[in-house]
Amino acid sequence: xxxxxxxxxxxxxxxxxxxxxxxxxxxxxxxxxxxxxxxxxxxxxxxxxxxxxxxxxxxxxxxxxxxxxxxxxxxxxxxxxxxxxxxxxxxxxxxxxxxxxxxxxxxxxxxxxxxxxxxxxxxxxxxxxxxxxxxxxxxxxxxxxxxxxxxxxxxxxxxxxxxxxxxxxxxxxxxxxxxxxxxxxx
Numbered sequence: 001x002x003x004x005x006x007x008x009x010x011x012x013x014x015x016x017x018x019x020x021x022x023x024x025x026x027x028x029x030x031x032x033x034x035x036x037x038x039x040x041x042x043x044x045x046x047x048x049x050x051x052x053x054x055x056x057x058x059x060x061x062x063x064x065x066x067x068x069x070x071x072x073x074x075x076x077x078x079x080x081x082x083x084x085x086x087x088x089x090x091x092x093x094x095x096x097x098x099x100x101x102x103x104x105x106x107x108x109x110x111x112x113x114x115x116x117x118x119x120x121x122x123x124x125x126x127x128x129x130x131x132x133x134x135x136x137x138x139x140x141x142x143x144x145x146x147x148x149x150x151x152x153x154x155x156x157x158x159x160x161x162x163x164x165x166x167x168x169x170x171x172x173x174x175x176x177x178x179x180x181x182x183x184x185x186x
Contacts (some may be wrong), residue, residue, distance in 0.1 A: 051163035056091060056101070058157055064096035067115050067133065069104075075162055089149065090115060090122070091158060101149040101160050102135050108142040117151065122146060 009017070056070045070091045077085030090102040092114075102122070104112045104157035111126035120139060122131040138147040149160040 013049075015125050043134050052161070053152065053154070053159040054162050055157040056089070057151060059093075060156075062091050062093040062099070064157060066093040067117070069115070071161060072132060072160070073094070080098050087162075088112070090146075092135075097153075099151045099153070099158055100135060101151045103147040103149065105147065106141070107137075107146060113146065 010036060019042060054072045054075065056072060062068050062070075064143055068091050069088055071086045071088045073174065074081070074085045088104045092100040092102070094100065102113075105126040106113050106126065106129050108127055108129050111124050111135040113124045113129070113131065115122055120133045123129070123135070124140065124142070127141050129142040130138040131146050132138050132140075132143075135148060137143070147160070148186070151161075152159050
């Protein structure tokens with residue numbers, strides 16, 4: 001055999017090597033966004049306003065014994081979010097000192113509930129879910145009451161803790177933390 005045939009590649013081997021190199025380059029190019037997406041929570045982190053207390057307004061804005069609609073701006077919103085960053089909620093002043101803040105969404109499928117002061121009920125227009133004024137379930141398809149935000153009174157204003165949606169998963173995690181006395185691993 002000659003020296004030329006041992007060191008040279010056949011046409012088939014050349015194309016196979018070129019195709020493998022091309023596929024590897026395409027894999028790297030496609031893999032970069034996927035890796036960035038997977039590691040974005042670690043590299044980006046949360047801004048300081050994600051999980052904090054936000055004022056809904058002065059205590060005087062919410063008369064005792066009444067329920068009023070209020071709204072706050074999502075602390076993790078970007079400037080391009082526009083009006084969708086305004087999140088409504090129902091503020092119930094129980095007796096002048098105690099407040100309940102309800103998410104506007106029905107616990108069934110998330111439709112916005114409406115407050116009817118005449119009957120003192122929250123009603124969902126989508127599937128007929130009804131809630132008492134304290135947010136507990138009255139009738140209809142929802143299996144639980146309205147979701148509640150943690151609330152506190154500070155410097156004469158009603159404040160709610162935002163950043164985590166008030167859902168059963170959040171309250172269950174908080175109960176788990178209280179039971180075990182440890183922070184969750186996630």
